[in-house]
Amino acid sequence: MSELAPLDPSVLPPGIRSRFVDGVNGLRMHVLEAGEGEGRPLLLLLHGFPELAYSWRKVMPALAEAGFRVVAPDQRGYGRTTGWSADYDGDLAPFRPLNLVRDALGLVRALGHEAVAGVVGHDFGSPVAAWCALVRPDVFRSVALMSAPFTGPPDLPEGAPARPAGEDIHAALARLDPPRKHYQWHYSTRGADAEMRGGPGGVHGFLRAYYHHKSADWPGNKPFPLAGWTAGELAKMPTYYIMRLDQGMAETVAPHMPSEAEIAACRWLPERELAVYAGEYERTGFQGGLQWYRVRTEGRFEAEAQVFAGRRIEVPSVFIAGASDWGVCQVPGAVERMQDRACSRMAGVHLVEGAGHWVQQEQPGEVVRLLLGFLRET
Structure with a gap:
């Protein structure tokens, strides 16, 4: 099978290019990139489901104009990134959260950077960005979570108060x-x-x-x-x-x-x-x-994540979502837990009017304003 070509430039806004980065944790990773020149701090943008790196097209040029090198990959399982399997009966381990962090870390290194100024995740990219900041705060020095609140690592069962048996x-x-x-x-x-x-x-x-x-x-x-x-x-x-x-x-x-x-x-x-x-x-x-959802619902890698029980995100963080996005409310108490327990330096929770779940596409100007304000403060 011949290798995929980059996206046709005609479908991309001016200033964004499509290319591949080989050898990233077993992947040939397709990325969109904006911002030319040496010395620019890196921003890494992680999409959700069912989206692609393309979902950041409306915010990338403005972030690059503000002085950043902006990179958005097609994550494992998506788009033009290859090296993963969609076999329903195959191994789910490559799609577990810590390996998705490994993908992001490998990409940062392959791009020639030791650290990123900020990692931004939307939808299912939000918990990946959160885990990046939680596990490697030396690399991912600030984090913006979008549309999906992060409630922290799972608790250890040892010593936790017994939960009353509830209805399935x-x-x-x-x-x-x-x-x-x-x-x-x-x-x-x-x-x-x-x-x-x-x-x-x-x-x-x-x-x-x-x-x-x-x-x-x-x-x-x-x-x-x-x-x-x-x-x-x-x-x-x-x-x-x-x-x-x-x-x-x-x-x-x-x-x-x-x-x-x-x-x-x-x-x-x-x-x-x-x-x-x-x-x-x-x-x-x-x-x-969909493999990402199976990792979550089957819970087979939860014990691995419990290694980080009680650990908080210590780098500056912010949460952005659409005011019309039910994703903010789908897990009762998640926003409060994110602010009170999961993140120690949360700069704010912003609900953008005129946006539902696809906030960076529906209201890109306001998302850029909020992101740049957060990054300048941090």
Whole structure:
């Protein structure tokens, strides 16, 4: 099989180039890069699901103009980065958090840097960025978490107060009317990849509906704190988080496909930009990213992470999310735990108006303003 080429420059904003970095923890890593010249401090931008390095295209030029070397990789399991396996029955260990940190650290070294001024993570990139800052604060000297709060390493079971036996949350969700399920456990099933690729309108149609449904453009996104991790409380969230038991994700979001007029008016994700995502996921499928969910839901690497129990992020940190993003509220108490226990030097929690889950795409100007303000302070 011939090696993939870089992204066509015509799909990238001026000042961003696409290239490959070989030999990064067994990967040939595809990166987008902005900011030329020696001596620039490095910013590392880590995307989430179902996104790519391309999701940072709207903020990279302004961050580079501010004096940074800005690098965004397609992470393990995504896009034009190769060297990973999407085999459902294969080894999940390469997708565990500490190996994703190893990917980021290897990339920093391969780029010729000893440290980064800041690591920024969005969605599932947020916990990776958090683990980077927690494990190697000497390298990752500040961290910006976006859309997904980080609550710290898992506690050791030894010495922890015994938890009362509670009802199985999945059984409780299945007993609701209509029966429901949690999206992360659905993403962990064998058929999740195929149903997202084979839904109405194919990959392009699925992504258009999914991105719209989780954005500020969908009027139903009005998040509020949940009282607890119970079926009744979780079911108050939109169906893209707490799904109908008998539906896949493509079927869940299809009724919320925006109209032709809404698509034409969508300036943060016009059709030509959505086509870049669709083209990549049509080629790779979604399983590479879904492996990350399986690591979380199966819990098989939690003991390794417990080595860091009680350790906090000691470098400066900030949290940024859309005001219309349910991701902030999906785990009750997570924002408070992030501020009180996980991060010792949190500069602020910022909820950006006019943005849902895709905050750096929906409101890039405000995200740049917040990031640069944070980086200048630190």
